[in-house]
Amino acid sequence: MQTDADPTTIIRSAGSEPPFVETLARIKEIDVDHELDVYDARRGVHQQAMTLGFKSDQAHYLVTALTELANNIVFHSLGGWVAIHQILESSTDPFALPRTGIRITACDRGPGIRDIEQAKQDGFSTTNSLGCGLSGVARLMDQLDIVSSENGTRVQAVMWARGEL
Numbered sequence: 036m037q038t039d040a041d042p043t044t045i046i047r048s049a050g051s052e053p054p055f056v057e058t059l060a061r062i063k064e065i066d067v068d069h070e071l072d073v074y075d076a077r078r079g080v081h082q083q084a085m086t087l088g089f090k091s092d093q094a095h096y097l098v099t100a101l102t103e104l105a106n107n108i109v110f111h112s113l114g115g116w117v118a119i120h121q122i123l124e125s126s127t128d129p130f131a132l133p134r135t136g137i138r139i140t141a142c143d144r145g146p147g148i149r150d151i152e153q154a155k156q157d158g159f160s161t162t163n164s165l166g167c168g169l170s171g172v173a174r175l176m177d178q179l180d181i182v183s184s185e186n187g188t189r190v191q192a193v194m195w196a197r198g199e200l
């Protein structure tokens with residue numbers, strides 16, 4: 036399911052740091068129930084990365100991370116969706132450079148991850164597969180945040196654009 040961009044502005048401030056202003060625009064949201072759904076999402080994140088000026092190695096890492104998270108929905112959950120957001124971050128500090136990022140969100144309807152730290156370990160799998168999906172996403176992306184209960188799991192992963200934009 037393709038959706039229109041839906042910009043949201045978030046202002047966050049940590050202690051004495053000058054506040055950061057984040058604008059989030061939703062680029063794409065895709066229901067994931069079968070392996071075939073993953074292809075559409077892969078194309079979407081690659082296209083967005085190139086449009087935003089990410090280098091091609093970063094675009095490939097984003098595709099890999101999204102593939103792992105979407106496959107986890109297919110193989111370990113009752114179904115869910117992935118969303119791709121563009122993040123434009125600026126600071127009120129005039130010396131801080133603005134950043135562009137892509138956030139991948141993968142949500143599902145359960146049964147959840149029992150032990151998140153264990154699931155993130157390289158080689159850990161409850162299905163006798165490679166067990167390097169979540170650990171790989173942690174290495175490829177700049178930020179990884181997982182919340183999970185028996186009602187579902189939400190994984191959010193962010194990558195910031197590097198190099199010449």
Ligand SMILES: Nc1ncnc2c1ncn2[C@@H]1O[C@H](COP(=O)(O)OP(=O)(O)O)[C@@H](O)[C@H]1O
Pocket residue numbers: 103107108110111112143145146147148154155159160161162163164165166167168169170188
């Ligand atoms: N969305 C999810 N819902 C439930 N369990 C999950 C989910 N994603 C990952 N897991 C659990 O975390 C483990 C590790 O995931 P991962 O590193 O992708 O390895 P693999 O998919 O090869 O098993 C999985 O075996 C599974 O037990």
Ligand SMILES: [Mg+2]
Pocket residue numbers: 103106107167168169
């Ligand atoms: Mg996996």
